[in-house]
Amino acid sequence: MNEKINLLQQKIQEACLGGGQEKIDAQHKKGKLTARERIHFLLDEGSFEEIGMLVQHRSRNFGLDKQTFLGDGVVTGYGTINGRLVYVFSQDFTVLGGSLAEAHAEKICRIMDLAMKNGAPVIGLNDSGGARIQEGVVSLAGYADIFYRNTLASGVIPQISAILGPCAGGAVYSPAITDFIMMVENTSYMFVTGPNVVKTVTHENVTSEELGGALTHATKSGVTHLTYANEIECIQGIKKLLSYIPQNCEEQPMLLPYEPGDEIRPALNTIVPENPNQPYDMKEVIHQIVDEGSFFEVHKDYAENMVVGFARLAGRSIGVVANQPAYLAGVLDIKSSLKAARFVRFCDCFNIPLLVLEDVPGFLPGTDQEWNGIITNGAKLLYAFSEATVPRITVITRKAYGGAYDVMNSKHIGADMNYAWPTAEIAVMGAKGAAEIIFKNEIAAADDKEAKWKEKEKEYAVMFANPYEAAARGFIDEVIVPDQTRIKLIRAFEMLQNKAEKLPRKKHGNIPL
Ligand code: HXC
Numbered sequence: 001m002n003e004k005i006n007l008l009q010q011k012i013q014e015a016c017l018g019g020g021q022e023k024i025d026a027q028h029k030k031g032k033l034t035a036r037e038r039i040h041f042l043l044d045e046g047s048f049e050e051i052g053m054l055v056q057h058r059s060r061n062f063g064l065d066k067q068t069f070l071g072d073g074v075v076t077g078y079g080t081i082n083g084r085l086v087y088v089f090s091q092d093f094t095v096l097g098g099s100l101a102e103a104h105a106e107k108i109c110r111i112m113d114l115a116m117k118n119g120a121p122v123i124g125l126n127d128s129g130g131a132r133i134q135e136g137v138v139s140l141a142g143y144a145d146i147f148y149r150n151t152l153a154s155g156v157i158p159q160i161s162a163i164l165g166p167c168a169g170g171a172v173y174s175p176a177i178t179d180f181i182m183m184v185e186n187t188s189y190m191f192v193t194g195p196n197v198v199k200t201v202t203h204e205n206v207t208s209e210e211l212g213g214a215l216t217h218a219t220k221s222g223v224t225h226l227t228y229a230n231e232i233e234c235i236q237g238i239k240k241l242l243s244y245i246p247q248n249c250e251e252q253p254m255l256l257p258y259e260p261g262d263e264i265r266p267a268l269n270t271i272v273p274e275n276p277n278q279p280y281d282m283k284e285v286i287h288q289i290v291d292e293g294s295f296f297e298v299h300k301d302y303a304e305n306m307v308v309g310f311a312r313l314a315g316r317s318i319g320v321v322a323n324q325p326a327y328l329a330g331v332l333d334i335k336s337s338l339k340a341a342r343f344v345r346f347c348d349c350f351n352i353p354l355l356v357l358e359d360v361p362g363f364l365p366g367t368d369q370e371w372n373g374i375i376t377n378g379a380k381l382l383y384a385f386s387e388a389t390v391p392r393i394t395v396i397t398r399k400a401y402g403g404a405y406d407v408m409n410s411k412h413i414g415a416d417m418n419y420a421w422p423t424a425e426i427a428v429m430g431a432k433g434a435a436e437i438i439f440k441n442e443i444a445a446a447d448d449k450e451a452k453w454k455e456k457e458k459e460y461a462v463m464f465a466n467p468y469e470a471a472a473r474g475f476i477d478e479v480i481v482p483d484q485t486r487i488k489l490i491r492a493f494e495m496l497q498n499k500a501e502k503l504p505r506k507k508h509g510n511i512p513l
Helices: 002-016 021-029 035-042 061-066 102-118 137-153 169-177 195-202 208-212 214-221 231-243 266-270 282-289 334-349 367-371 374-387 402-407 431-438 440-445 449-464 468-472 482-495
Strands: 074-081 084-091 122-126 159-163 166-168 180-184 189-191 226-228 296-298 306-313 316-323 354-360 392-401 417-420 425-427
Touching (some): 074 231, 084 102, 102 137, 166 169, 180 214, 180 231, 195 208, 266 282, 266 482, 282 306, 334 354, 334 374, 354 402, 374 402, 425 431, 431 440, 440 449
Parallel strands (some): 084 122, 122 159, 159 180
Antiparallel strands (some): 306 316
C-alpha cells in the first residue's frame, strides 16, 4: 500500500512542478506568478480542490509523445472566495507555453459544465501561447467548445477573465464573451493578429504592448474593463468585483449589514456650479451618495464622459451609471453609449439595481459620430435600459436635454423612480440654442440682436430650464434638495426590493448590434 501511496505522491509532486523548475524561474523572472501561485492567492486558504490533475494529452505529433505533462498545461478545480463557491482554471505557461489543445480544453469545459450545473462563477486565469500548434484542428475544436460554453453561460453565471500573459489569435474570443476582462500592465497582451502580421499586412510598426497591452485596451479599445499594476492587485480586484455580484442569475447580490446613521449630505447642495456651463466632478456626487469607500469603478479610463461601476447603498449592491460633466461635458457618444449599455445589461442579468445620475447636454454631433454609427450605438443604451427589469432609479442633477433625456433611464422607458435636483434643466435643448431657433425672426429683426437673443434665451430658460414642467406631468416623481439624495435613494431601493417585472414572451430580443 505504501508503495502505491508513494507513487501517487510522486505524481502529485510532478504535476505541481508543471513544466519544471527552470521554466518556473523563467516565469518569475518575467514578473509573473505560476498558475498554482495565482490560485493560491485567489482562493480562501486550503479551499482549492483540483480536478483533472493527472490528465495528459494524447497527441503523438511532432515529438509531443515525448513531451507529456501531468495536467496538460492548465490547473482546474473549485474552491471558495470569502466563503463563496467559485470554479477556476489557470493556464500554466511553463507547460508548452500554456498552449491549448484537446485535453487542456476538455479540462476547462469540465469545470464550466460543473459551474453551470451548480450555479457559481467561473474565473479564468489566462496565460497561453494560444492553440497548440502540434495538435492542429483539435486545438481549434477545443477553443470552439469553450466559446460555446461561454455563450451558454452568459447571463446565467458570472464569468471573469484575467489576462496574465499572452492571449492572441482566436484565443481572445473566450475572454471577450465573458463579463469582465482584467489585465496587468506590462505582462499581458491581447490581439487577434500580432505585431509581425500587422507589419506584413498594414506596414505598421507596433510593439505587442502598443498593439494590445493593458493600457491600450483600457484607453483605446475598451476591451479590458479593469487594469492593475501587478498580478496580486489583479487577484484582489477579482475578489472585490465578486463581492458585488450574486452567484448566478437566480440569486440576489449579498446584502451587507448596515448601521443607519446621519444620511444627510450637505456637500451635495453646493456641488453644481451656478454657471450651467461650468463642469463639476460627478464622481464626487457618487462618493457623497454611496456607502463610504464602496465605489468600484469599471472601465475607468475608457469613454470618461460616462462613469460606471458598482457601489453599496446601505449595504445593498447597486450599479451606478452616471454622465460625467467634467469630461466632454458629459455628452453621449458612441463609446460612452456602448460602455454604459454593456454595464446596464450585466447588472440586469444578475439582479443588481441601477442608479442613474444624469447631467447630459445631448448626443455628440459630427461626421465622425454619424459615420461610425451613433444611431445604432446610441440605440444600444436605449435598448439596454428599456429591457432592464431590475429596480431602476434616476436622479437628474442638471442637464437632461433632448434624446439623451429619454435614453438616460427616463420614466418613459421604464424607470421606477425619477428624482430631480432644483438645478435640473429638462428640455429639448439648451436655452441659447432653443432661442436661436424658435425666435429666429424676432432676433433678426431686432436692432440689438445680441440683447434680443439674451432676452429670448432667458424667456426659454425660465420656462424649461428647470425640473418643474416635467414634475407637473409626473415625469419626475419628486424634486429633492440635493442633501436628501442618499436617504431618498436608500428608501426607494428598499421599497423596490421585491420588484417583479417580466418582459413580453419572446425567443430573445434583437438589440441593435
Ligand atoms: C505550442 C507553444 C505555443 C503554441 C508557445 N509554445 N506557444 N507550443 N503551441 N501555440 C511553446 C514554445 O515553443 C516554448 O516551448 C514555450 O511554449 C514558451 O514559449 P517561448 O516562445 O519560449 O516564450 P516567449 O518568448 O515568452 O513567447 C511567448 C509567445 C510565443 C509570444 C506566446 O511563444 C509565440 O509567439 N507562440 C506562438 C503563438 C501562436 O502563434 N499561437 C497560435 C495562435 S493562433 P519550449 O519547449 O521551447 O519551452 C490561435 C488560434 C486560436 O491561437 C483559434 C481559436 C479559434
